[in-house]
């Protein structure tokens with residue numbers, strides 16, 4: 001098949017070989033983490049404690065529960081929204097519309113889960129099902145990505161993403177061919193990025209907290225902190241849902257296995273690793289240390305939210321009094337770049353805040369194991385890679401003005417370090 005466009009787009013993720021390796025490595029890593037979290041030694045770098053047979057992975061009940069979950073989130077997506085936002089301008093100069101009702105979906109899910117548990121739904125039994133649920137999510141991600149790949153075969157050329165159309169089926173399956181695959185108003189990528197995985201993550205955390213309470217009489221302070229911090233993060237993402245419309249995942253990347261698996265399986269089952277670890281490896285945590293950890297999370301959140309809000313406000317309305325006094329650089333595109341405020345400290349202050357929060361999520365798990373720090377390590381690698389991709393795109397968009405910005409703000413994520 002001749003690549004219809006983007007044949008000159010540089011191959012990412014190590015090209016077809018890298019994509020093939022990641023297709024196997026990502027699910028393998030997720031299952032390794034799930035198995036290790038519940039094993040006694042919880043050694044991140046050792047072999048898995050055992051290799052689960054198909055009977056431990058495959059469960060029709062888990063598949064049914066998973067599909068019901070996806071159905072519920074899809075139904076909540078279709079409910080009337082408080083606002084319908086327009087996305088970025090597309091190649092054909094049109095803009096797509098997106099419902100802004102993610103926070104509403106979170107609240108309604110919480111209400112339904114609350115009602116369900118008071119009616120006898122055994123939420124504390126969920127942790128026992130994590131392995132087959134993760135298997136069902138992985139299976140769904142593979143099948144769904146295949147559907148997306150086929151759907152792109154009949155999509156108009158203008159609907160294809162800049163990357164992901166190399167002509168190599170494995171690479172294109174991994175990266176994703178179509179930019180915004182939808183059926184009528186239902187946008188698959190936007191739906192998956194924020195709903196089933198992110199909300200699923202906090203429900204899994206909550207189930208782990210409930211099971212800890214059932215096992216030990218009450219949830220530990222460490223479990224409360226991890227649940228609270230991550231709920232704040234997910235609530236914040238859904239409250240500021242509109243901001244996701246300007247991320248490279250929505251504006252640049254195709255929707256393929258990487259994002260489908262990332263959104264549906266990787267986020268709920270590996271981002272909940274700290275809570276999983278705590279259930280099987282209780283950690284003592286005193287009030288003084290808990291206060292320090294809360295402070296670290298608060299600082300991280302302050303930087304993350306401050307930086308994201310400053311850029312979003314500036315992009316929406318540069319004359320807004322909150323950002324009008326900031327120094328800027330003009331670019332040939334007519335857009336401006338901030339060079340003071342948060343974006344004058346480093347070129348990705350929001351990543352810095354996100355990383356500080358990631359540290360705060362691991363610290364309640366103590367320092368005896370590396371496993372709870374997996375998220376911090378993976379996330380550092382993800383953000384360093386993402387930052388490099390974003391720089392390439394910004395250099396392409398802004399040319400000389402971007403060089404000037406880099407000269408004025410030399411550090412990428414951590415001041416005086418990187």
Ligand SMILES: NC(=O)C1=CN([C@@H]2O[C@H](COP(=O)(O)OP(=O)(O)OC[C@H]3O[C@@H](n4cnc5c(N)ncnc54)[C@H](OP(=O)(O)O)[C@@H]3O)[C@@H](O)[C@H]2O)C=CC1
Pocket residue numbers: 246247248249304308311315335336337338339343347348350351354386390393394405
């Ligand atoms: N938990 C997780 O797994 C993940 C979390 N995240 C988080 O999601 C959030 C969004 O991240 P992401 O989409 O990567 O990128 P950003 O929100 O950092 O957006 C990057 C874009 O911002 C604009 N920009 C860059 N510099 C400036 C400047 N000086 N002034 C004005 N605009 C500028 C450019 O776009 P333009 O000029 O076109 O507006 C650039 O492409 C972050 O907080 C990140 O930490 C991201 C990935 C994974």
Ligand SMILES: CC(C)CCC[C@@H](C)[C@H]1CC=C2C3=C(CC[C@@]21C)[C@@]1(C)CC[C@H](O)C[C@@H]1CC3
Pocket residue numbers: 026193194233236237244247249258259261262263266267
């Ligand atoms: C499976 C791979 C290793 C990579 C998968 C990457 C995805 C998990 C992430 C790509 C961009 C993401 C964003 C978020 C969650 C993780 C994924 C989907 C947020 C929604 C997290 C909350 C923030 O406030 C906004 C983020 C946007 C990008």
